[in-house]
Amino acid sequence: MKVLTNNKEEVRRFVMELLLIGIRSPSTHHVCLPRCCFRVARSSRRNAKGIFNRRYSSLPGEIKSLRTIINPDISKIRNIGIMAHIDAGKTTTTERMLYYAGYTRALGDVDDGDTVTDFMAQERERGITIQSAAVTFDWKTHRVNLIDTPGHVDFTVEVERSLRVLDGAVAVFDASAGVEAQTLTVWRQADKHHVPRICFLNKMDKSRASFSYSIESIKQKLKVKPLLLQLPIGTGKSFNGIVDLVTNEKVLWHPKSVDDDDGAVFSRDPLMPTEDHELFKEAKDARYNLIEQVADLDDEFAELVLETLSENVDAVPADRLNAAIRRVTLAQTAVPVLCGSALKNKGVQLLMDAITKYLPAPNECQHDFIHCYGDDLCALAFKVVHDKQRGPLVFVRIYSGTMKPQSAIYNVNKNCTERMSRLLLPFAEQQIEISALQAGNIALAVGLKQTATGDTIVSSKSSAAAAACRTGKKSGKKYKEQEDPMLAAVEIPEPVFFCTIEPPSMAKQPDLDHALTCLQREDPSLKVKIDPDSGQTILCGMGELHIEIIHDRIKREYGIEAYLGPLQVAYRETIMQSASSSDTLDRTVGGKRNLVTAELSVHPWLGEGTMSTPLIEISDLLIEQLSKETLHAVENGIQNSCLQGPLLRFPVQDVVVVLQCLSVHPGTSLAMICACVSRGVQKALKQAQSQVLEPVMSLEITVEEDYLSVVLADLAQRRGSIREIQNRQDSCVALASVPLAEMMSYSTALRTLTSGNATFTLELSSYEAMTPQDQKVLFNNVMGDA
């Protein structure tokens, strides 16, 4: 982008035009407040204030966002995510960051439904994050690309795919609760992607907030070494500042007036022993501990302390300590911990400083395959959203090279070339058009019709081939065996719920199919299948809320009043013993004889973990005798036969299929081979003592002590087993395992039982064998419905 004027008015007009190109027209559909999800109070706290009345400083009157369109030096970029348990305060913290960075002129409030990042109508109404939103802002010479991720367990795939493209993350905690269930899940996801983290203990203003309790729970539950960089000043309502242990300064927030306390004004003064002796002593000890801890983890810093400063540890310069904390954070041997209150506007500026100081720049992270592309373009599509006017918008993380609009790109996964019309910089629901963007950035590509979440985008097919060659050379493989030069995509967990979905009339079926295709491209955790017997469309999702939101989106965004059948649990089947079978298919079609005989056996999988698709074993001798196409048809036949088990037609898991013999008459079609093998496997499965497996959930309920016994009694009725009961500040936390089938509409039940004094999270733990009695009940139910 070129800005060829110094005239401020012209620049303003120009920015206005750019923003107008990018502004997505908000949905104008009006709907009743939907059923509540797991939280009770939030939506009722919503006030009548309009949700589209936010003021963006990038609109006329400000030129701040112009800075965001200039390509910064890669060392100044921070691609970070903000992640936590539901309700910890991620969106509120993000709002404050945008405000202090000068990108919004009013402080958005989740409870008023007017935050920048929660821009979907459902997010604003329910006060929860559903989609991760990317925002870009500059902070003290750094460019921050920040992704606000959802906390609700039904949307963990959103977190997963965001983490895939991030270089660092901020984990936000509710300081009155410490580490909660979903924090553990997202923490493990971040571990998997080796993402360096900073912890932010939010909600320090709450009366139950406890700095020490939260630190202890980070140590115990996350099994990491917290580096305390700050101490809170005051507790609960009187929390008004922080001791910065790195600089040894007292940071205090001063309200401008009683009505205007945006937290923008704060003082920083050296901590003096004369002012507050207790605090001074506490901070001195804490700083000493910090220095000792960092020295233990970083040799360079240890040398400095031992050789030059051992006599006077207090004199350790802040910049040297900061540099060592950065190294430790990047090495992931410890995690810096900061605190504050996003809602009360305290501590967020220091968190922003910490993001730029301690989290890595893109060029400090190791990403697979990047070296093979050199200076050529290599990017990963990590999210797709459908815009009515502009079609699919693809969020990409650029790993190498430069991305330009009006250019062709090659999609390695789809093996196709596509044309990108425009390139945008995302700012929540707004975007700014840009002429080029370099490695390290996150951008939004317009015009890509084939690209889906998880696809690798490069400049051309020849560039991908050259990268494949380099990958092959590096790993010493022969050309034919080279790995695809693709970035690892996101792992999608299997859905646990399903239901039928029907259009209001047959004429609307194509529209519904289109809506489902678009939604699936956006959300890979949504699966759509056709029931082979009834021909009905089946929607499979990660939870009740997930399916409810999809249903709602079909109505609002695509204008289709689709009907959902009752929500059903996605059971599985497995086998308890081995069995063999032989099948012959002899059919003449169009004068051509198709004759095939398959001999095979099925066995229970006894290895570790779950095998959701069958493990196929074929002897080397047989592989040599069969053509590649025949082997492919065999594989398809085996996979197809395991899609519906012999008991209740649920998918079969943990099965090994051994093909012993396959004789094929010349001229037999591949479809006949596939059908014969499939029939053979089904025959064998029928004899192998099948068993239904049901999803068992890990349940965490936080409840006031007075209601604990009633909650536990109810869980017993639901076939639940209590694993542990913990005390957390003034409440209890019950950890239990409960079959998913017993948890339908649990939020309503729990609300009634506890008068709204409990919250819970639910996560898939495992698939477990049902008892014969439970299996019989299920059998009767399913057969009764059929």
Ligand SMILES: Nc1nc2c(ncn2[C@@H]2O[C@H](COP(=O)(O)OP(=O)(O)OP(=O)(O)O)[C@@H](O)[C@H]2O)c(=O)[nH]1
């Ligand atoms: N007392 C207090 N409340 C806060 C603070 N930060 C956020 N909240 C409140 O906590 C609730 C949840 O805040 P959000 O910012 O939506 O939390 P979130 O983590 O983004 O929530 P999800 O995205 O839905 O998981 C809202 O009612 C906020 O007003 C804080 O510092 N102190």
